[in-house]
Amino acid sequence: MITCGIDIGSTSIKAVLFDGAQIIDAKVDKSGSRPADNARGLFHRILESGGVARDDVGRIVATGYGRNYFKEADAVSSEILCHASGVAYMFPSARTVIDIGGQDSKIISIDASGRVANFAMNDRCAAGTGKFIEMVSLMLDVPLGRMGAESEPGTDACEISSMCAVFAESEIIGLTQSGTPVDSVLRGVFRSVARRTLSMTGRIGLQPDVVFTGGVALNTGIARALEQETGHRLMIPSDPRITGALGAAIIAASKAAARRPVSESIVGAR
Amino acid sequence: MDAKTIEIKSYPEMWESLGVNVERFEKMRCVMGDMYSKTFLMQDKRPAGMDYFDYTISEIHGARVAELVEAKKSKRPVVGTFCVFVPEEIIVAAGGICIGLCGGSQGPVPDAERILPRNICPMVKSAYGFKVAKVCPYFQAVDFVYGETTCDAKKKTWELLDREVPTYVMEIPQMKRERDKALWLEEVKDFKTTIEDKSGHAISADDLANAISLINGKRRALQRLNRLRSHTPAPISGKDGLLIEQIAFYDDPTRFTQKLNDLCDELEERVKSGFGVAPSSSPRIMVSGTPMALPNWKIHNIVETLGGVIVNEESCIGTRYFKDLIDEEGADMDRMLADLTDRYMKIDCSCFTPNNERIDQVIREYKESNAQGILHYCLQFCHTYNIEAVRLREACEKEGVPFLAVESDYSPEDVGQLQTRIEAFLEQIREA
Numbered sequence: 157m158i159t160c161g162i163d164i165g166s167t168s169i170k171a172v173l174f175d176g177a178q179i180i181d182a183k184v185d186k187s188g189s190r191p192a193d194n195a196r197g198l199f200h201r202i203l204e205s206g207g208v209a210r211d212d213v214g215r216i217v218a219t220g221y222g223r224n225y226f227k228e229a230d231a232v233s234s235e236i237l238c239h240a241s242g243v244a245y246m247f248p249s250a251r252t253v254i255d256i257g258g259q260d261s262k263i264i265s266i267d268a269s270g271r272v273a274n275f276a277m278n279d280r281c282a283a284g285t286g287k288f289i290e291m292v293s294l295m296l297d298v299p300l301g302r303m304g305a306e307s308e309p310g311t312d313a314c315e316i317s318s319m320c321a322v323f324a325e326s327e328i329i330g331l332t333q334s335g336t337p338v339d340s341v342l343r344g345v346f347r348s349v350a351r352r353t354l355s356m357t358g359r360i361g362l363q364p365d366v367v368f369t370g371g372v373a374l375n376t377g378i379a380r381a382l383e384q385e386t387g388h389r390l391m392i393p394s395d396p397r398i399t400g401a402l403g404a405a406i407i408a409a410s411k412a413a414a415r416r417p418v419s420e421s422i423v424g425a426r
Numbered sequence: 427m428d429a430k431t432i433e434i435k436s437y438p439e440m441w442e443s444l445g446v447n448v449e450r451f452e453k454m455r456c457v458m459g460d461m462y463s464k465t466f467l468m469q470d471k472r473p474a475g476m477d478y479f480d481y482t483i484s485e486i487h488g489a490r491v492a493e494l495v496e497a498k499k500s501k502r503p504v505v506g507t508f509c510v511f512v513p514e515e516i517i518v519a520a521g522g523i524c525i526g527l528c529g530g531s532q533g534p535v536p537d538a539e540r541i542l543p544r545n546i547c548p549m550v551k552s553a554y555g556f557k558v559a560k561v562c563p564y565f566q567a568v569d570f571v572y573g574e575t576t577c578d579a580k581k582k583t584w585e586l587l588d589r590e591v592p593t594y595v596m597e598i599p600q601m602k603r604e605r606d607k608a609l610w611l612e613e614v615k616d617f618k619t620t621i622e623d624k625s626g627h628a629i630s631a632d633d634l635a636n637a638i639s640l641i642n643g644k645r646r647a648l649q650r651l652n653r654l655r656s657h658t659p660a661p662i663s664g665k666d667g668l669l670i671e672q673i674a675f676y677d678d679p680t681r682f683t684q685k686l687n688d689l690c691d692e693l694e695e696r697v698k699s700g701f702g703v704a705p706s707s708s709p710r711i712m713v714s715g716t717p718m719a720l721p722n723w724k725i726h727n728i729v730e731t732l733g734g735v736i737v738n739e740e741s742c743i744g745t746r747y748f749k750d751l752i753d754e755e756g757a758d759m760d761r762m763l764a765d766l767t768d769r770y771m772k773i774d775c776s777c778f779t780p781n782n783e784r785i786d787q788v789i790r791e792y793k794e795s796n797a798q799g800i801l802h803y804c805l806q807f808c809h810t811y812n813i814e815a816v817r818l819r820e821a822c823e824k825e826g827v828p829f830l831a832v833e834s835d836y837s838p839e840d841v842g843q844l845q846t847r848i849e850a851f852l853e854q855i856r857e858a
Contacts, residue, residue: 221846359819
């Protein structure tokens with residue numbers, strides 16, 4: 157059976173077509189101001205590029221913030237379960253997932269059978285997530301894709317004590333005005349993001365192998381900081397952004413996936 | 427789906443006479459009616475006995491307030507409270523009415539934040555905001571407020587609230603040694619004296635015995651409801667269970683007890699025939715932690731929309747209010763006041779140290795309610811419950827109880843994150 161996983165995140169939408177054993181195709185697009193429409197568009201584009209007819213898709217599972225608004229989905233599942241499933245498929249030896257997305261971060265511990273054993277997730281504040289890193293990119297005028305490389309030359313890192321985007325911005329302004337080199341500021345930002353994320357492991361531990369997923373895993377500077385702080389080598393999927401969508405497609409394929417049906421709406425959600 | 431709606435009835439003349447900001451309150455009334463309809467009336471397989479509670483909500487700012495106005499005319503005191511520590515039996519014994527005041531809405535929080543610091547408990551801000559913005563008919567109707575010293579935010583806010591409405595304060599000890607019990611008994615006696623002075627009604631032994639029996643009856647009916655919720659499939663939703671527990675704080679106790687017992691008769695039939703509001707496979711969740719004041723239905727709404735069912739609230743608006751009764755054997759005033767104090771000393775609020783009995787109580791309620799996981803709910807900035815959750819988590823890990831702790835306030839901005847975490851928690855329970 158061909159299945160599809162759609163992960164409608166705060167920043168981007170990811171779609172994966174899965175034939176039960178292999179990924180047929182994967183696509184990523186911006187969430188934009190109309191995420192439900194964009195998700196539908198992405199779904200139709202992936203069918204086209206994957207050469208799959210709509211009727212040949214046996215089951216669709218949606219995940220991510222917009223999961224309840226994607227009407228084509230047969231079922232929905234939390235990002236936590238989806239990331240665990242996606243990682244267990246790609247890295248059977250994984251026991252911990254660090255996922256940093258557009259506005260949240262999670263640590264998930266998984267057992268030998270790939271099930272979620274425990275998890276921790278940030279509260280409402282998006283400090284230390286993709287949004288924060290985007291802000292730093294704009295402030296320092298370093299494109300997102302270059303941030304890792306720009307932080308390469310040295311090893312010293314300046315101290316960034318605040319994770320609140322507003323306070324950190326003032327702190328970074330102070331540092332750049334006093335002449336601190338950009339690479340040192342970047343290393344300081346990455347280290348503070350790593351520490352903030354890892355503070356969530358206190359309750360659940362951090363067992364190797366550790367896999368780093370989500371859009372922020374594309375940033376080699378954050379990955380390096382996480383490796384330095386944990387002392388573990390990180391495994392990173394070739395496209396870490398699609399992990400949740402892949403997990404959703406795998407869950408759709410598993411027979412036991414009698415997930416919750418899509419609810420009409422959640423009162424108070426908006 | 428049935429498009430049922432409810433309208434919260436409007437009583438502009440009465441509100442005007444109480445000094446309510448009518449123009450603003452009209453808007454809040456409509457918002458609440460809409461929210462109530464979406465949250466409660468859309469539920470499937472609701473018991474018929476919920477009609478009465480729907481009615482009390484439609485008349486929340488009407489018929490019940492009119493009863494308070496009538497009571498005041500006949501010199502019966504109307505006392506506003508914020509805590510399960512304030513002994514309502516004594517108010518009832520003096521012929522008075524005890525109203526647990528609301529503080530569960532985001533609406534008046536910005537009003538409070540003009541004066542109070544932002545980084546304090548949302549319930550305290552909400553309650554204070556209701557008074558300063560004059561958008562709560564109950565707050566406008568009460569003769570005075572009785573506060574307590576359970577937490578710093580409340581204790582210091584009373585000093586400011588006293589400028590708006592006379593506010594008295596009872597000292598709640600924060601340990602449970604003999605000398606604390608002695609202090610508490612003295613506080614109860616002082617409370618009685620104040621209530622007698624204010625009402626002009628000397629409380630007789632018979633008055634107090636009758637009041638104890640009445641309020642015990644209310645607590646027994648709530649215990650009965652809670653026992654019925656322990657059955658699988660659940661005969662009533664967690665949202666409705668919570669709503670009833672919230673209404674218990676402001677409705678007429680005699681009528682409330684009667685109507686709740688009628689509902690329980692219906693639920694008993696449901697249990698006998700195995701009829702439930704949710705499938706037997708729905709994850710059964712117990713909520714533990716800080717109170718959810720009306721109209722705070724946020725967590726229940728998320729859990730039940732995601733397919734779980736809440737079967738117990740270990741909370742002040744929940745079992746902490748009704749788990750203990752007052753011994754009814756006492757005949758003379760001194761013995762009754764001592765028995766009353768004993769009962770109130772059993773409250774396992776996190777303001778006490780040590781508070782081991784609460785850890786045991788949570789595990790006991792988890793077992794008795796046949797729950798499959800505990801969702802610890804902590805209002806933002808409630809340090810005592812938040813810190814106590816560390817020990818609760820440890821106890822749950824030891825007992826193998828699935829445990830998720832969330833911290834939240836009344837704003838809708840964190841609903842997305844809460845949904846994700848709660849959904850993952852329900853998935854974990856389903857897969858176990």
